[in-house]
Ligand code: AMP
C-alpha cells in the first residue's frame with residue numbers, strides 16, 4: 513500500500529482527528545512482520561540520500577510534530593540511521609531564547625533549513641508558534657492567527673528554492689500517551705525523559721487537538737503536505753514515515769552528477785600506474 517496516498521492531508525480538507533484511528537497499522541500485523549519492509553525501505557533511502565548529497569540540486573526538510581511521547585525522537589533516530597551523517601542535520605526547537613524572542617518567529621527556523629544536498633529534520637518547528645503559543649496564550653490571538661498564512665508563504669518560498677518539505681504529525685491516543693509515561697517512570701534509563709510539564713500539557717489535550725486540527729487543515733499544501741501518521745504502534749509509525757520519505761525522494765528524480773574529469777584519460781593514468789606498481 514502507498515501510505516503517501518492513505519495518510520496525506522489533502523489540501524483544503526478540514527481534519528477531524530476523532531475520525532482517524534491512531535492504532536491503524538495497515539496490512540502489517542506485527543512488528544516482526546513489518547521488519548523486512550522497514551529494512552528494505554531504509555536501504556533504498558540510503559541509496560537515494562547518497563544521490564541527493566552528490567547531486568546538490570535538492571534539499572529535503574522533514575518536519576515532526578506531535579504531543580509529548582508521540583515519538584518525535586524515535587522517528588529522528590529511525591529515519592536518520594539510514595542516512596550518511598555528513599548529509600543530515602537534526603534541529604530541535606525548544607522554548608525560544610531571549611534573542612530568538614526578540615525576532616520574528618521564523619528567524620530561528622530559517623537558519624536551520626537544509627541547504628542543497630542536505631536532509632534536515634525538525635524535531636518541533638515553526639508550528640509550535642500556532643500550537644503551544646495558541647494553547648497557552650503566549651501571544652495574542654490576532655498575532656498567531658496570521659501565522660498560518662505566513663507559514664504557507666514561507667514554505668512555498670523554500671520549495672521555490674529547491675527544498676522539498678514533508679510534514680509528519682505523529683498521532684497517538686490519550687491512553688497510549690499515559691502508557692508511555694508509565695514506561696518512562698518504570699525504566700530508570702528513561703526517567704530523564706520525564707518532565708512535570710508533560711502532565712500539565714496533557715490536561716490541555718482537547719485544546720491541543722483543536723490546535724493540531726487547525727494546523728493540519730490550514731497548512732497542508734501541494735508543496736508542503738501534512739501527513740497524519742497513526743503512531744500508537746511505533747513500528748507502524750517508523751514504517752509509514754520511512755515509506756513516505758522514500759516515495760518523496762523517488763519523486764525528486766535524483767541523478768548522480770556527471771564526472772568532472774575525462775574518465776577515459778583517468779582510466780589510462782590508472783592502467784599506467786598499475787603497470788608501474
Ligand atoms: P521537548 O521537545 O520535550 O524537550 O520540549 C520543548 C518544549 O519547548 C515544549 O514544551 C515546546 O512546546 C516548547 N516550545 C517549542 N517551541 C516553542 C515556542 N516557539 N514557544 C514556546 N514554547 C516552545
Ligand code: MG
Nearest residue numbers: 580581707710
Ligand atoms: Mg517533552
